[in-house]
Amino acid sequence: MALQDLCQLQEVFPDPDCSPSGTRTGYYDGGFPASSSSHPFNFFIPAAEFLQESPLRFGQVSSALTSQDHLLSSLSWPPGLPQDAPQSVPLPFPMSHGTTTLAFLFQGGVLAAADTRSSCSGLVACPSSQKVLPIHSHLVGTTSGTSADCALWKRILARELRLYQLRHGRRLSTGGAAKLMSHMLHPFKGSELCVAATLCGWDGGELDQNQEPTQGGARTGPSDPDSLEKASQSSTDAQKSFVRKRPSGPSLFYVCSDGTRLQGALFSVGSGSPYAYSILDQGVRWDLTLQEATSIAREAVYRATHRDAWSGNCVDVFHVSSAGWRRRGREDLREEYYRERDRQGGGDLREEYYRQGGGGPEGGVVQREGQTRGGGPEGGVLQREGQTRGGRT
Amino acid sequence: MALFQVTGFKHYAELRAQILPSGQTHLVDRTNHYNFGTKTQEFAVPVGVDPSSFLKSCDREGGSSAGRYLASNDVNKVIEINPYLLGTMSGSAADCQYWERLLAKECRLYRLRNNHRISVAAASKLLSNMMVGYRGMGLSMGSMICGWDKEGPGLYYVDDNATRLSGCMFSTGCGSSFAYGVVDSGYREDMTVEEAYELGRRGIAHATHRDAYSGGFVNMYHMREDGWIKVCKEDVSELIHRYRKGMF
Numbered sequence: 001m002a003l004q005d006l007c008q009l010q011e012v013f014p015d016p017d018c019s020p021s022g023t024r025t026g027y028y029d030g031g032f033p034a035s036s037s038s039h040p041f042n043f044f045i046p047a048a049e050f051l052q053e054s055p056l057r058f059g060q061v062s063s064a065l066t067s068q069d070h071l072l073s074s075l076s077w078p079p080g081l082p083q084d085a086p087q088s089v090p091l092p093f094p095m096s097h098g099t100t101t102l103a104f105l106f107q108g109g110v111l112a113a114a115d116t117r118s119s120c121s122g123l124v125a126c127p128s129s130q131k132v133l134p135i136h137s138h139l140v141g142t143t144s145g146t147s148a149d150c151a152l153w154k155r156i157l158a159r160e161l162r163l164y165q166l167r168h169g170r171r172l173s174t175g176g177a178a179k180l181m182s183h184m185l186h187p188f189k190g191s192e193l194c195v196a197a198t199l200c201g202w203d204g205g206e207l208d209q210n211q212e213p214t215q216g217g218a219r220t221g222p223s224d225p226d227s228l229e230k231a232s233q234s235s236t237d238a239q240k241s242f243v244r245k246r247p248s249g250p251s252l253f254y255v256c257s258d259g260t261r262l263q264g265a266l267f268s269v270g271s272g273s274p275y276a277y278s279i280l281d282q283g284v285r286w287d288l289t290l291q292e293a294t295s296i297a298r299e300a301v302y303r304a305t306h307r308d309a310w311s312g313n314c315v316d317v318f319h320v321s322s323a324g325w326r327r328r329g330r331e332d333l334r335e336e337y338y339r340e341r342d343r344q345g346g347g348d349l350r351e352e353y354y355r356q357g358g359g360g361p362e363g364g365v366v367q368r369e370g371q372t373r374g375g376g377p378e379g380g381v382l383q384r385e386g387q388t389r390g391g392r393t
Numbered sequence: 394m395a396l397f398q399v400t401g402f403k404h405y406a407e408l409r410a411q412i413l414p415s416g417q418t419h420l421v422d423r424t425n426h427y428n429f430g431t432k433t434q435e436f437a438v439p440v441g442v443d444p445s446s447f448l449k450s451c452d453r454e455g456g457s458s459a460g461r462y463l464a465s466n467d468v469n470k471v472i473e474i475n476p477y478l479l480g481t482m483s484g485s486a487a488d489c490q491y492w493e494r495l496l497a498k499e500c501r502l503y504r505l506r507n508n509h510r511i512s513v514a515a516a517s518k519l520l521s522n523m524m525v526g527y528r529g530m531g532l533s534m535g536s537m538i539c540g541w542d543k544e545g546p547g548l549y550y551v552d553d554n555a556t557r558l559s560g561c562m563f564s565t566g567c568g569s570s571f572a573y574g575v576v577d578s579g580y581r582e583d584m585t586v587e588e589a590y591e592l593g594r595r596g597i598a599h600a601t602h603r604d605a606y607s608g609g610f611v612n613m614y615h616m617r618e619d620g621w622i623k624v625c626k627e628d629v630s631e632l633i634h635r636y637r638k639g640m641f
Binding site: 274275276277278279281282299300303304306307308343 | 568570571572573574575577578581595596599600602603604636637
């Protein structure tokens with residue numbers, strides 16, 4: 001085992017002298033010979049080595065440690081255990097987890113939305129990052145926490161789901177994907193890994209007759225009539241044959257790196273989530289149309305970006321239905337802000353009052369009934385509702 | 394500052410870190426400590442052409458908690474300083490009640506000495522100066538002073554750090570972020586009175602729905618040119634059922 005580990009490490013060690021076998025793909029996917037490793041999650045994350053090797057010194061504590069020492073010390077760790085990165089190597093800069101993501105169920109499927117700002121305690125590291133990542137054709141995940149962790153674990157989840165699909169001939173349900181992710185993250189509990197994701201998917205209602213993965217052989221999809229007939233004929237044991245209709249429809253799960261796994265109808269995650277929650281609580285109902293749902297999601301992200309410093313820039317909206325996921329074009333929320341300011345007439349509130357009758361607010365707020373407010377196709381559904389409700393009381 | 398070190402003067406931030414190690418402003422974790430873990434929300438809306446119906450409603454929900462124990466469901470977090478001045482409370486219940494009563498006393502003395510009512514700006518300044526004297530000593534108070542004086546309507550946010558901000562809409566307390574979303578969305582400068590009432594109720598109701606430390610009732614006040622009126626006192630659970638009727 002020690003020799004095998006040594007060989008594996010040699011393969012991905014960023015050493016130009018040792019010749020890689022040519023299968024090295026990337027740092028987080030490399031060094032993982034799936035065939036020879038018994039542990040499915042025995043992957044090697046050479047992050048520590050990388051930071052040690054990097055000529056840029058980020059003020060690391062253990063700078064006296066040579067690369068050879070580190071190699072030896074990591075050999076003594078049994079494979080499969082995560083390397084405790086914060087202990088040996090401090091993070092190059094303090095990470096902060098600011099974002100606004102949300103997802104909710106409605107009659108048309110699942111809607112997921114997120115802002116696009118990646119912040120790093122005061123610095124906007126990327127104003128156009130993607131926080132809603134598609135995992136497979138009918139599953140989309142929103143990410144919150146450390147962006148690197150989220151991106152990595154989403155890819156790992158996508159890989160595992162694809163393997164499941166190839167092995168069993170059907171897609172894993174959203175709940176199953178959430179459980180899988182939760183179990184994958186469990187070994188890292190207590191470390192600084194921070195992933196808070198919502199998995200939004202549409203589960204296909206495939207009938208499972210005689211679902212026997214251990215039988216192996218050439219198994220086509222369960223919809224193949226020949227295989228079904230064959231299976232029902234061949235299996236005489238009543239216990240083995242079962243018909244289970246899996247529930248189909250939209251489904252939403254929240255998975256967190258501290259082990260939380262919750263099923264729900266509405267989730268919002270991130271530092272901007274309180275601001276988004278109140279908007280969503282107001283407007284989300286089961287019988288929303290797609291357009292209404294999109295506008296509520298946009299409004300919620302917009303309000304959160306307005307008040308929260310760590311959320312901002314643009315908004316991404318994804319919609320998952322029985323046909324798969326679809327992505328709306330990314331929209332800059334700055335435009336939304338200007339549009340709203342123009343609707344409200346602009347200008348300072350007190351100036352308006354002190355000017356004593358400058359004819360009311362300037363600008364284009366002439367009609368109150370939501371005409372200008374609903375200027376864009378998606379604009380102001382909430383506002384219209386708010387006005388009519390106000391009129392009733 | 395060498396002199397500071399020699400005399401043992403502790404920097405404000407250090408003192409604060411000792412008193413509140415978790416760094417949070419609102420002492421929600423002290424079991425003996427009564428708290429307005431709340432959100433109190435106010436916004437000022439002028440109707441440009443008609444100054445007499447200038448709106449300002451102060452909503453308060455009435456719940457105070459001591460650690461995880463809900464001490465009272467029915468606390469009025471608005472203190473009526475005089476018929477033209479209101480103060481709201483969030484943070485530590487004891488601090489808020491004491492200091493705002495002190496402010497009420499000072500306002501009354503000002504009126505007796507100077508023969509005219511104190512302005513909102515001056516009243517909030519008085520409170521802010523009181524806070525400056527106790528800076529770093531662990532007071533916890535987030536309050537809004539609203540009133541109507543010679544210059545018109547006034548709304549000030551005063552903090553236990555002695556932050557004093559003038560604005561047209563504020564929300565304070567641990568549920569304030571939830572209220573901000575709702576009120577930002579529905580706020581317009583040219584709202585009618587009824588719309589403003591409804592917006593205030595919604596803001597508090599949705600915030601109490603999501604925030605564990607808020608709940609109870611909505612106490613709504615409306616500050617008008619001729620003084621404040623108490624609009625209503627509604628149970629938030631009924632409100633939230635009304636608003637979320639269509640939800641699943």
